[in-house]
Amino acid sequence: MLQDAAAGFLGENAPVTAFRALRDDKAADGFSRDLWAEMAQMGWAGIIVDEGFGGSGFGYVGAGVLAEKMGETLTASPFLSTSVLGATAVQKYGTKAHKETHLPAISSGDSLFALAVDEGPRHNPDHISFSAKTSGNGYILSGAKTFVADGHIADKLIIAARTSGEDRDQQGITLFLVDADTPEVSRESTPMVDSRNAANITVDGLEVTGDDVLGEVGQGYEALEGILAAGRAVLGAEMSGSAQRVFSVTTEYLKEREQFGQKIGSFQGLQHRSAHLATEIEMMKSGVLKSLQALDENFETAGITCSLAKAKSGEVAQLATKEAIQMHGGIGVTDEYDVGLYFKRVHVAQQMFGDAGFHIDRYAKAAGY
Amino acid sequence: MTDLEKFRAETRAWLADKCPEEMRDGDITAENQCWGGRQWEFQSEAQKLWFERALDKGYTVPTWPKEYGGAGLSVEEGKILDEERLAINARKPLSNFGISMLGPALLAYGTHEQKDQHLNAIANGEIRWCQGYSEPGAGSDLASLKTKCEDMGDHWLINGQKIWTSNADISDWIFCLVRTDFDAPKHRGITFILMDMASEGISVKPIVLISGHSPFCETFFDNVKVPKIYGEGNPSVVGEINRGWDVAKALLVHERGMLGTMSPLRGTSGPESLGRHAVEHIGTDQDGRLADPALRQRIAQAELDNWAYNLTVERLTDEANAGNGLGAKSSMLKYAASELTKRGTELRMDVGGTDAASIGEEGIEYGSLANAWLYNRAYSILGGTTEVQLNIISKRVLELPSA
Numbered sequence: 001m002l003q004d005a006a007a008g009f010l011g012e013n014a015p016v017t018a019f020r021a022l023r024d025d026k027a028a029d030g031f032s033r034d035l036w037a038e039m040a041q042m043g044w045a046g047i048i049v050d051e052g053f054g055g056s057g058f059g060y061v062g063a064g065v066l067a068e069k070m071g072e073t074l075t076a077s078p079f080l081s082t083s084v085l086g087a088t089a090v091q092k093y094g095t096k097a098h099k100e101t102h103l104p105a106i107s108s109g110d111s112l113f114a115l116a117v118d119e120g121p122r123h124n125p126d127h128i129s130f131s132a133k134t135s136g137n138g139y140i141l142s143g144a145k146t147f148v149a150d151g152h153i154a155d156k157l158i159i160a161a162r163t164s165g166e167d168r169d170q171q172g173i174t175l176f177l178v179d180a181d182t183p184e185v186s187r188e189s190t191p192m193v194d195s196r197n198a199a200n201i202t203v204d205g206l207e208v209t210g211d212d213v214l215g216e217v218g219q220g221y222e223a224l225e226g227i228l229a230a231g232r233a234v235l236g237a238e239m240s241g242s243a244q245r246v247f248s249v250t251t252e253y254l255k256e257r258e259q260f261g262q263k264i265g266s267f268q269g270l271q272h273r274s275a276h277l278a279t280e281i282e283m284m285k286s287g288v289l290k291s292l293q294a295l296d297e298n299f300e301t302a303g304i305t306c307s308l309a310k311a312k313s314g315e316v317a318q319l320a321t322k323e324a325i326q327m328h329g330g331i332g333v334t335d336e337y338d339v340g341l342y343f344k345r346v347h348v349a350q351q352m353f354g355d356a357g358f359h360i361d362r363y364a365k366a367a368g369y
Numbered sequence: 370m371t372d373l374e375k376f377r378a379e380t381r382a383w384l385a386d387k388c389p390e391e392m393r394d395g396d397i398t399a400e401n402q403c404w405g406g407r408q409w410e411f412q413s414e415a416q417k418l419w420f421e422r423a424l425d426k427g428y429t430v431p432t433w434p435k436e437y438g439g440a441g442l443s444v445e446e447g448k449i450l451d452e453e454r455l456a457i458n459a460r461k462p463l464s465n466f467g468i469s470m471l472g473p474a475l476l477a478y479g480t481h482e483q484k485d486q487h488l489n490a491i492a493n494g495e496i497r498w499c500q501g502y503s504e505p506g507a508g509s510d511l512a513s514l515k516t517k518c519e520d521m522g523d524h525w526l527i528n529g530q531k532i533w534t535s536n537a538d539i540s541d542w543i544f545c546l547v548r549t550d551f552d553a554p555k556h557r558g559i560t561f562i563l564m565d566m567a568s569e570g571i572s573v574k575p576i577v578l579i580s581g582h583s584p585f586c587e588t589f590f591d592n593v594k595v596p597k598i599y600g601e602g603n604p605s606v607v608g609e610i611n612r613g614w615d616v617a618k619a620l621l622v623h624e625r626g627m628l629g630t631m632s633p634l635r636g637t638s639g640p641e642s643l644g645r646h647a648v649e650h651i652g653t654d655q656d657g658r659l660a661d662p663a664l665r666q667r668i669a670q671a672e673l674d675n676w677a678y679n680l681t682v683e684r685l686t687d688e689a690n691a692g693n694g695l696g697a698k699s700s701m702l703k704y705a706a707s708e709l710t711k712r713g714t715e716l717r718m719d720v721g722g723t724d725a726a727s728i729g730e731e732g733i734e735y736g737s738l739a740n741a742w743l744y745n746r747a748y749s750i751l752g753g754t755t756e757v758q759l760n761i762i763s764k765r766v767l768e769l770p771s772a
Contacts, residue, residue, distance in 0.1 A: 251767055265769040268760070274769065275762035279701040286680035312677050357666075364669035369644035369659040 002062055005042070006069040013038065014075040016338050022076060023195040029153050030197035031076040040109025045083050048230075049091060053103035060230060060295035064237035064288065071241025074341055076196055078112045080234060081150035086113025088230040089158050089175065092299065093215035093223040098177065102156070114154035114180070115227065116145035116201055123354045125160070125224055128173050130203075132161035138209040139163070141176060141184075144202045149352065151199030152189040154180045159203070160224050163217055170221040175214040178206060194348040195341075229303045232310040232353050233291040239317035239349050240288045243281060246324040246342040250274075253328055270327060277316075277323055284316040304366045311359035314350040321346045376446055380453045387422045388459045391415035395458030399584065400736040404465045406497025407541050420494060423462030430468055430492045433476065437484050438492025444690050466535070467491035467498040471544050474561075474620040475607065482603035487542075487563070499566070501531040501545035501588060502617070509757050511546075512555045512614060516590060518547035518562065525562065525605065527570075527593040533751065537573045537586035540566055550611050561613030562606050564595045580743035581733045622695070624752050625703040643713070644668050647720045664719060671712050678705050697765035704758040707748035714742040 014035055022030065039045060047063045049055020056062070063084055070079060083106065090102045105111035117125055130143030141161055151157070157180045165172025180187070184206035187199045215223040251274060254265030264270060291309030294302035321343040325332035332339050350356065370378070392415055401412065403420050411417040423429050426440060432447040433439025442450065454461070472491055475484055490496040507514040516529025527547060537543065543566055550558030566573075570593035575583040598604050608616045644659065647668055652660050659665040682702060689695040695702075717738055718725045725738055733739050749755040763769045 251769070254769055262772065263770040266772040268772075271763035271767075271769050272756065272759040274767055275701075275704075275759040278762055278767055279705055282681050282685070282698070282701055283674070283677035283705065286684045287677040289684070290680050308673055308676055311673055360666065360669045360673055363673065364644055364665055365658065367642055367644050367669075367672070369642075369648045369653075369665060369668070 010073045019074045045109040046107025049103050049107045054107040060292045064292040067234045067237040068241035071238035072245040082113045084234045085115040089227045112154045113156045114151040116148045116159045129167045130161045132163045141203045141206040147198050149198045173220040174217050175220040177214050194345040229306040233306040236288045236309040236313035239313040243317040243320035247320050250324045280316045287312040307359040307362050311356040314356040317346045377449045389415035392419045392460045393458045405494030420462045429463040437488035473623045478608040496541045499537045499540035501543045503533045516547045518549045525595040527590040531588040534586045534588045537588045556614045559613040561616040580740045625699040700758040700761040710748050711745050714745045718742045
C-alpha cells in the first residue's frame with residue numbers, strides 16, 4: 001500500500017523531469033522544499049520515527065520502500081540524511097530530551113539533519129581525527145569533514161569527533177549533535193556529479209556541552225556503526241529502485257530499437273547480458289529486503305547484513321546503469337536521455353558509506369578471515 | 370497457538386526424537402544421500418532407520434497425497450517441515466529423480482492408476498527412476514530427439530539411443546521422451562513413456578567423465594517392446610500421445626527448481642564458511658586476516674553472492690507459493706546455482722593448492738574434492754545449459770523478441 005502510494009505520488013510530483021529541472025536551474029538547495037513539505041505531510045519524513053514522537057512508525061522496511069521508489073524517479077530530497085541518518089541517531093542513541101526536541105521536528109519536515117563522518121575521499125569511519133577537547137563542563141570542537149551529504153542545507157549536524165585516543169582507535173569517538181548555522185561552522189558546498197549537493201565542513205572552536213553528546217562519551221563508534229548500517233541499507237534500497245527502473249527502460253528500448261532490420265532485443269549478445277542482469281537484480285532485491293528486515297528485527301546485530309546488502313546493491317546497480325548506457329548505444333551517452341542520470345547517481349550512492357569492495361572486506365573480516 | 374504453530378512444534382519434536390544424530394551432518398551429496406531402488410544398499414544403520422521412520426510418517430514425500438504414499442501436507446506445512454529439518458541440519462530421508470521429477474509430473478498429468486502404482490513405489494523407496502531425455506543429436510535442442518516409438522497394436526516398439534541418463538545402470542525404471550510422429554512439427558510428435566529398465570533390448574553403458582567416475586550412461590533401445598497398459602487405467606504413456614512435450618516442459622521446471630535450490634557453497638566440506646576453511650589451510654597475516662588478499666576477496670565475493678542467492682530462493686519460493694508458481698524464474702535460480710556451485714569448488718581447489726590437485730595412486734577418489742570440482746563442471750550443462758537458461762529468461766521473463 002505504501003509502495004503504491006509512494007509510486008503514485010512521486011510519479012506525479014517528482015518524476016525524473018523534476019530532478020532534471022532542479023539540476024538545470026542550479027537550485028541552491030538541490031531539492032524542492034515544497035515537495036519535502038508534502039512528503040512530511042504524508043508521514044515520510046518521520047517514516048521510522050515512533051508515533052509517540054510524531055512519526056509514522058513504519059520502520060526500516062517502510063523507509064526502504066520509499067527510498068526504492070525515490071531511486072526509481074531519482075527524487076532529490078533530504079530523506080536519507082534527515083529521516084534515516086538523523087532520525088536513527090536521535091531515536092536509537094539520543095536522550096529523552098533529544099528525542100522530545102528533535103524527533104517531532106524531523107517528522108514535521110521542519111528540521112534538516114546531516115551526518116558528518118568522513119575526513120577523506122574514501123569512506124573510512126575507522127579514521128577519525130576531528131577533535132573534541134574537554135573544556136570546563138563541555139568540549140571545544142575543531143576539525144574538518146568531507147562529503148557531508150545535505151551538509152549545505154542542514155539545520156543540525158551530527159559530527160563524529162575524537163574525545164580521546166589516536167586517529168585509528170575505535171575507542172574515544174564521540175558523536176555530537178550541534179547547530180549547523182553558527183559562526184564557528186563554515187560550510188563549502190561541493191556540487192557532485194549526481195547533481196545532489198554535499199558540503200565540506202570546517203569547525204573552528206565551537207563550544208558545546210555534555211547535553212550535545214549523542215550516546216556515550218568515547219563510545220560513539222558503536223552508535224556510528226548503527227547509524228551507518230541504517231544509511232547503507234536504505235541507500236541499498238535506493239540503488240535497487242534505480243537499477244530496476246533503468247533496467248526496465250533498457251528492456252523496453254531493446255524491444256523497440258531496430259538495426260539490421262531486426263529488433264536489437266532479438267540479438268543473443270544482448271539477451272544473455274539482459275538475462276544475467278535480471279537474475280542479479282533478483283539477488284539484489286532479496287539482499288536489500290533482508291537488511292531492512294534485520295534492522296527492524298534486531299537493530300544492534302544488523303550491521304554486517306547491511307554491509308552485504310550495500311555491497312550487492314552497489315555492484316548490481318552499477319552493472320545495471322553501465323549496461324543501460326551501452327545497450328542504448330549513442331543516445332545512452334547523451335544528456336537528453338535519463339540513463340546517464342542514473343549512472344551518475346548510482347556512482348555517488350556507491351561511494352557513500354563504503355563501496356562494494358569496502359563492504360565485502362568488512363564482511364570477510366567479521367567472518368573471521 | 371495457530372494450527373501451523375502447533376504443526377511446527379510437533380514437527381520439531383518429531384525430528385528431535387526420530388532423526389538419528391548421524392543424519393544431522395547437513396551434508397547432502399550425491400555420494401551420501403539415500404537413493405532407494407531395488408539395488409539400493411543402505412550405507413549405515415542410521416540411514417536405514419531414518420528412512421524407515423520417515424516412511425512410516427509419509428515424510429519421504431511429505432506433500433504428496435496420503436493415498437500415494439505421502440503425508441498430505443499443505444505447501445505451508447511442507448515448508449515448515451523443511452525449515453525444521455534444515456534447522457537441525459538433517460538430511461532428507463530419501464531423495465531421487467522419482468521424487469523430484471517424475472512424481473510432480475505424474476501428480477499433474479497421471480491417471481489415478483498410474484499414480485497408485487508409480488507414486489507409491491517411489492514413496493516407499495522400492496523403485497529408482499532415471500530420466501531418458503537427451504540424445505547424441507538432441508542436447509540443448511531437446512525437441513529434435515529421434516528415438517523411435519512405433520504403435521504395434523498391443524505394444525509399443527522402441528528403437529534409438531539416449532545419453533546422459535544419470536545412474537541408468539542402477540535404476541529400475543526410466544521415464545523417456547520418444548518420437549511417435551516424425552511428420553509433425555518437432556514439439557508435436559513427442560510422447561512421454563514409462564518403462565522397466567529390465568525390458569529385453571535395453572542396454573546401458575556408463576560414460577567415464579573427466580573425474581574418472583561415471584554417474585552418467587548411454588542407454589540403447591533395440592526393438593524394446595513396451596506394453597501399452599500395465600493394468601486397467603494404467604497406460605505406459607503419460608498424458609496424450611504426441612503431447613509428451615507438455616509433460617516434459619512441466620517436468621523441466623521441476624528439474625530446474627530442484628537444481629536451483631541447491632546450497633551451492635555447501636557440500637564437499639560441510640557447511641562451514643569457505644573463508645574460515647581457507648584460514649585453516651593458508652593461515653593469517655600479521656593483522657589476523659587470511660594471508661592471501663586476492664583469494665580473500667574472491668571468497669568473500671562468492672559468499673556474498675551465495676548469501677543473496679539463498680535469500681532469493683527463499684523469497685521466490687514464498688512468492689511462488691502465494692501466487693502462480695515459479696514459472697520461468699526457475700531458470701534464474703538454475704543459472705545462479707550452477708554458476709555458484711562451480712565457483713565454490715573452484716575456490717576450494719584454489720585454497721587446497723597443489724594438495725587438492727594431488728590425486729594419489731588410485732586416481733581421483735569418489736567423494737573427494739577433486740571429484741566434486743570436476744563433476745561440477747556439468748552443473749551448467751545438465752538440465753539445460755547456462756546459455757539455454759539465459760535464452761529462457763530473455764524470452765519468458767523479459768519477453769525480448771525472437772530473432
